[in-house]
Amino acid sequence: MADNFPPVNLPKRLLMGPGPSEVDPRVYRAMIQPVVSLLDPAFVPILDQLHELLRYAFRTQNAITFPISGTGSAGMEAALVNLLEPGDTAAVIVGGVFAARMCEIVERCGGKLIRIDVPWKAAPDPDQIRKAVGGKKVKVLAAVHSETSTGVCQPLEPLRAIAQECDALLVVDAVSSLGGLPLETDLWKLDVCYSGSQKCLACPPGLAPITVSERAAQVISQRRRPVQSWYLDLGMIQQYWGKERRYHHTPPVNMLFGFHEALRLLREEGIEAAWARHKQSHMALVQGVEALGLKMFVEDPAARAWTVNTIRIPAGVDDARIRTSLLNRFGIDIAGGLDKLKGQIWRIGLMGLTATPSSVLLMLSALESVLADQGFSLDRGAGVAAAEKALQAPAQ
Amino acid sequence: MADNFPPVNLPKRLLMGPGPSEVDPRVYRAMIQPVVSLLDPAFVPILDQLHELLRYAFRTQNAITFPISGTGSAGMEAALVNLLEPGDTAAVIVGGVFAARMCEIVERCGGKLIRIDVPWKAAPDPDQIRKAVGGKKVKVLAAVHSETSTGVCQPLEPLRAIAQECDALLVVDAVSSLGGLPLETDLWKLDVCYSGSQKCLACPPGLAPITVSERAAQVISQRRRPVQSWYLDLGMIQQYWGKERRYHHTPPVNMLFGFHEALRLLREEGIEAAWARHKQSHMALVQGVEALGLKMFVEDPAARAWTVNTIRIPAGVDDARIRTSLLNRFGIDIAGGLDKLKGQIWRIGLMGLTATPSSVLLMLSALESVLADQGFSLDRGAGVAAAEKALQAPAQ
Numbered sequence: 001m002a003d004n005f006p007p008v009n010l011p012k013r014l015l016m017g018p019g020p021s022e023v024d025p026r027v028y029r030a031m032i033q034p035v036v037s038l039l040d041p042a043f044v045p046i047l048d049q050l051h052e053l054l055r056y057a058f059r060t061q062n063a064i065t066f067p068i069s070g071t072g073s074a075g076m077e078a079a080l081v082n083l084l085e086p087g088d089t090a091a092v093i094v095g096g097v098f099a100a101r102m103c104e105i106v107e108r109c110g111g112k113l114i115r116i117d118v119p120w121k122a123a124p125d126p127d128q129i130r131k132a133v134g135g136k137k138v139k140v141l142a143a144v145h146s147e148t149s150t151g152v153c154q155p156l157e158p159l160r161a162i163a164q165e166c167d168a169l170l171v172v173d174a175v176s177s178l179g180g181l182p183l184e185t186d187l188w189k190l191d192v193c194y195s196g197s198q199k200c201l202a203c204p205p206g207l208a209p210i211t212v213s214e215r216a217a218q219v220i221s222q223r224r225r226p227v228q229s230w231y232l233d234l235g236m237i238q239q240y241w242g243k244e245r246r247y248h249h250t251p252p253v254n255m256l257f258g259f260h261e262a263l264r265l266l267r268e269e270g271i272e273a274a275w276a277r278h279k280q281s282h283m284a285l286v287q288g289v290e291a292l293g294l295k296m297f298v299e300d301p302a303a304r305a306w307t308v309n310t311i312r313i314p315a316g317v318d319d320a321r322i323r324t325s326l327l328n329r330f331g332i333d334i335a336g337g338l339d340k341l342k343g344q345i346w347r348i349g350l351m352g353l354t355a356t357p358s359s360v361l362l363m364l365s366a367l368e369s370v371l372a373d374q375g376f377s378l379d380r381g382a383g384v385a386a387a388e389k390a391l392q393a394p395a396q
Numbered sequence: 397m398a399d400n401f402p403p404v405n406l407p408k409r410l411l412m413g414p415g416p417s418e419v420d421p422r423v424y425r426a427m428i429q430p431v432v433s434l435l436d437p438a439f440v441p442i443l444d445q446l447h448e449l450l451r452y453a454f455r456t457q458n459a460i461t462f463p464i465s466g467t468g469s470a471g472m473e474a475a476l477v478n479l480l481e482p483g484d485t486a487a488v489i490v491g492g493v494f495a496a497r498m499c500e501i502v503e504r505c506g507g508k509l510i511r512i513d514v515p516w517k518a519a520p521d522p523d524q525i526r527k528a529v530g531g532k533k534v535k536v537l538a539a540v541h542s543e544t545s546t547g548v549c550q551p552l553e554p555l556r557a558i559a560q561e562c563d564a565l566l567v568v569d570a571v572s573s574l575g576g577l578p579l580e581t582d583l584w585k586l587d588v589c590y591s592g593s594q595k596c597l598a599c600p601p602g603l604a605p606i607t608v609s610e611r612a613a614q615v616i617s618q619r620r621r622p623v624q625s626w627y628l629d630l631g632m633i634q635q636y637w638g639k640e641r642r643y644h645h646t647p648p649v650n651m652l653f654g655f656h657e658a659l660r661l662l663r664e665e666g667i668e669a670a671w672a673r674h675k676q677s678h679m680a681l682v683q684g685v686e687a688l689g690l691k692m693f694v695e696d697p698a699a700r701a702w703t704v705n706t707i708r709i710p711a712g713v714d715d716a717r718i719r720t721s722l723l724n725r726f727g728i729d730i731a732g733g734l735d736k737l738k739g740q741i742w743r744i745g746l747m748g749l750t751a752t753p754s755s756v757l758l759m760l761s762a763l764e765s766v767l768a769d770q771g772f773s774l775d776r777g778a779g780v781a782a783a784e785k786a787l788q789a790p791a792q
Contacts, residue, residue, distance in 0.1 A: 004445070004448070005445050005448070005449060005660050005663065007426065007656075007657065007660065008426050008429055008442055008653045008656055008657065009429075010429055010430075010432055010436070010438050010439065010442075011438055012430055013430070013432050013433070013436065015431065015432070015433060017433050019646065020431045020432075020433065020434075020646065020649065023430065023431055026403075028427075028428035028430075029428075030403065030404050031424075031427060031428060031650065032424035032425070032427060032428055033404055033405075033406055034406075034408055034409070034419065034424075035411065035416045035419055035594070035600045035601070036406055036409050036411070036416075036729070037409070037411060037413050037416065037729045037731075038416075038601075040406070040409065040723075040729060041723075042406050042407055043406065046404055046406075049400070049401050052400070052401070053401060069466055069467055069470070069602070070465055070466045070470065070627060071465055071645050071646050071647065071648065072645070072646065073626070073627050073644075073645040073646075074465070074466065074627045074645075077625065077626055077627045081625075101626070104622075104626055105626045107622075108622055108623070108624050108625070108626055109624075196646070198431070198646060204431045204648065204649060204650040205431070205434075205646045205647065205648050205649055205650075206465070206602060206648030206650070206651055226500075226503075226504055227504070228504050228505070228624050228625075229473065229477075229504070229624075229625055230469070230473055230497070230500055230501045230504055231466060231469050231470045231473045231628075232627075247734075248469075249467050249468070249469040249470075250415065250416065250467050250468065250469075250592070250594060250601045251467065251601065252467065252600065252601050252602030252648070252651065253416065253600060253601055254427065254600040254601075254602070254651075255602055255648065255650075255651065257404045260403075260404050261403065261404065264401050264403065267401065327436075327437075333432070333433045333436060335433075338643075
C-alpha cells in the first residue's frame with residue numbers, strides 16, 4: 001500500500017511556462033498558517049486587507065473586488081454569467097484559445113454571440129471591431145488583455161471607446177497581465193476585469209481575483225432572473241466580502257493567506273516597479289532570442305505581451321524534444337503552442353517571480369544548449385550577451 | 397503602508413465548528429512543495445494516485461472520481477448542473493439549509509423542483525418521500541447525508557429503493573460525512589456523491605471531491621445541450637483527469653498536494669477505523685453533554701450525525717457570549733445555528749483530526765467553565781467523567 005501511494009516529492013522546476021509561475025517562499029509560509037473558521041473575528045481583517053490590496057493591483061476603487069474561490073477560468077465564467085441573461089448579446093474579440101473559451105461560455109449562458117475573429121499574431125484592428133458591433137445592441141464587449149495562447153497584448157483603450165459607442169459593458173480577461181502589464185481598471189473604465197493568482201501575482205493557482213464597476217454592479221442587481229451559477233453569484237459572494245459578512249460558501253482559507261502575502265509583496269515592490277521588471281525581462285529575452293537566430297511569433301514589438309513570450313519553432317527543430325531536454329537537463333518548464341499553434345511556437349512565461357534577470361539568462365543558456373544539441377546553427381554565447389546588455393539598460 | 401497590511405498572524409484555534417476541521421501538519425508540509433505545471437510528467441502520477449485514493453474514500457470503482465477545483469458548494473453545483481437540463485424534474489429532501497441550497501440550484505438550472513420538506517430534527521420518513529415522488533417522472537432524487545445545519549444523518553439505503561421505484565438518479569451531499577460516517581457509494585448505488593476537503597477528510601478547504609456512477613455518466617454524455625457551467629463541466633474535466641490529460645483549467649496544484657497527503661493519512665488509518673473514531677468521539681461528547689444537563693437537538697440517537705453534533709442552547713444562556721468566551725478564553729471555535737435554528741443550537745464538529753478524545757475532553761471542560769460563568773447550574777466534572785467512561789469503552 002505505502003509503495004503505491006508515496007508522499008508527493010517532486011523535483012524542483014523553474015516555471016517558465018504560461019503559468020503557474022515561481023512563488024516567493026514567504027507565500028508558502030503564509031499558506032501553512034493553521035486554517036481558521038471563515039468568520040473567525042481574527043480572520044475578518046485579512047478579508048478587508050485583501051479587498052484593499054486587490055484594489056491596489058487592479059488600480060480601482062470598485063467596491064466589488066475580491067478573489068473568487070476557483071481558478072482563472074472560474075473568474076471568466078463569473079464575469080460572463082453574472083452580466084448575461086438569455087438572449088443578451090455579447091461580442092467577443094477572438095485572437096486565441098482563451099477568447100474562444102469566452103465564446104463557449106456566452107453560448108452556455110444562452111447569450112447571442114457576435115464572434116469577432118482577429119489575427120492570432122497581431123493586435124486587432126479597432127476598425128474591424130467597430131464594424132462588427134456597429135449599429136447593434138450589445139450588452140457585453142469582451143476581450144483578452146494578454147492572450148496566453150499567442151503572446152499578443154490587446155490594447156484596451158481603443159476598446160473603451162468602442163464599448164461606449166455601442167453602450168456595452170467592457171469585460172477584460174487579465175489572467176496573464178494583472179501585475180505584469182500596465183492595466184488601469186478605473187482610468188480605462190473597465191466594467192469587469194478578472195485574473196488568476198498564479199501568473200504575474202506569483203501565488204499558486206486556486207484563486208481568481210475579480211473587480212466589478214459600479215455600472216456593471218447595477219446591471220447585475222437589476223437582472224430579471226437569478227445568475228445561473230449559485231457558486232459564482234457575485235452579488236451573494238459580495239455579502240460575505242462586504243460588511244454583511246454573510247456566509248455563502250467556505251473559501252479556500254489557506255490560499256487566501258498565501259494570496260495576501262503575494263499581494264503584500266507586490267505592494268512592497270510597487271506595481272509600477274513590477275511592470276518595469278516584467279518589461280525589462282521581456283526585452284532582454286527578446287534580444288537574446290533574436291541574437292540566437294530565433295524569431296518572435298508576434299512580429300510587431302508593440303503588440304507583444306511582456307508576460308507570455310512566444311517564439312517560432314525554427315524549421316527542422318523537434319518541439320517536443322527541445323521541451324523534454326529543457327525539463328530533464330535543466331528542470332526548466334516551458335510550454336508549446338495550443339490548438340492551431342501546436343508545434344509552431346514555444347511559450348515562455350516571464351511572470352511573477354519568474355520575471356527576473358536570472359531566469360532570462362538561464363533560459364537563454366539552456367535554450368542555446370538544447371538547440372545546439374539538435375544541430376541548430378547558432379552563434380554560441382550571443383543570446384546571453386545580448387540579454388545582458390538589455391538588462392543593463394535602465395528599467396523604464 | 398506596512399502597518400496597514402501586516403503579515404497574516406492568527407492565533408491558533410481548536411476548530412470544533414462545522415468545518416473547516418483540524419489538519420495534520422503533514423498536510424501543510426505537502427502543500428508547500430513548490431508548485432509545478434499541471435501537465436508536468438512528474439505530477440501526472442499524483443493525479444492517478446488521487447483518483448485511487450478518492451475511490452478508496454468513496455468506496456467506489458467509478459471512473460469519474462476526482463476533486464473539483466472549488467469548495468463543497470462547487471461540488472453541489474457540479475452534481476446538479478451536469479445532470480439537469482431545463483425542464484427536468486428534481487426532487488430534493490429538505491431538512492436543513494444545505495438541502496435548501498440544492499433547491500435553489502435546481503431552479504437556477506431551469507429544473508422543475510419537487511421540494512419535500514421534512515422535519516429539521518429527525519430522520520425523514522421514507523413513506524413521506526415515496527408519496528411525494530410517487531407516480532411522477534423524476535430525473536434526480538437529491539438528499540443530504542449529514543445535514544451540517546441540523547446534525548441529522550439521513551439514512552441513504554431507503555432512498556436507494558425510492559430512487560429505483562421512480563427511476564431517478566440518486567444524488568447525495570456527503571460534505572460533512574465522507575470519511576466520518578459509513579458511506580458506501582457502490583454498495584448503496586449512489587449515482588453522484590460529492591464532499592468537501594475540509595471536514596472529515598482533514599484538509600484545508602478548496603477542493604470538492606466528487607464521484608459519478610456509470611449510469612449517471614451516461615446520462616451526462618447523452619445531454620441534449622451543453623452543461624450550463626463550463627468550469628464545472630464534468631465531462632471536460634474528466635479529460636484532464638482521465639487518460640487524455642487534456643488541459644481544461646489550471647487546478648489548485650498545492651491544494652492537490654495537501655489533499656493527496658490527507659487521503660494518504662486516511663488510508664493509513666483505514667476508513668473503518670476513521671469511522672469508528674468519529675463514532676467514539678461523538679458518543680463520548682453526547683455522554684458528556686448530557687451529564688452536564690444539556691440536551692442534544694436531535695432526539696433520536698440513531699438519527700444523529702457523528703460528525704456535526706448539535707446541542708440545544710439552554711434557556712437563559714446567551715448564545716453569543718458562550719461562543720465568544722470559548723474563543724477568547726480557550727481558542728475553541730464552535731458555531732451557532734443557521735437560519736431558523738439561529739440562537740437555538742450550537743454546532744460542535746468532531747470531524748477529521750478534530751475527532752479525538754482530547755478535543756472531546758477539552759470541549760467539555762471549557763463548556764462547563766463558560767456555562768458556570770453564566771450561572772448555569774451543573775454538576776462540575778460530570779461531563780468529563782461521563783465522556784472518559786465512554787472513551788474507555790472499546791471502539792466499535
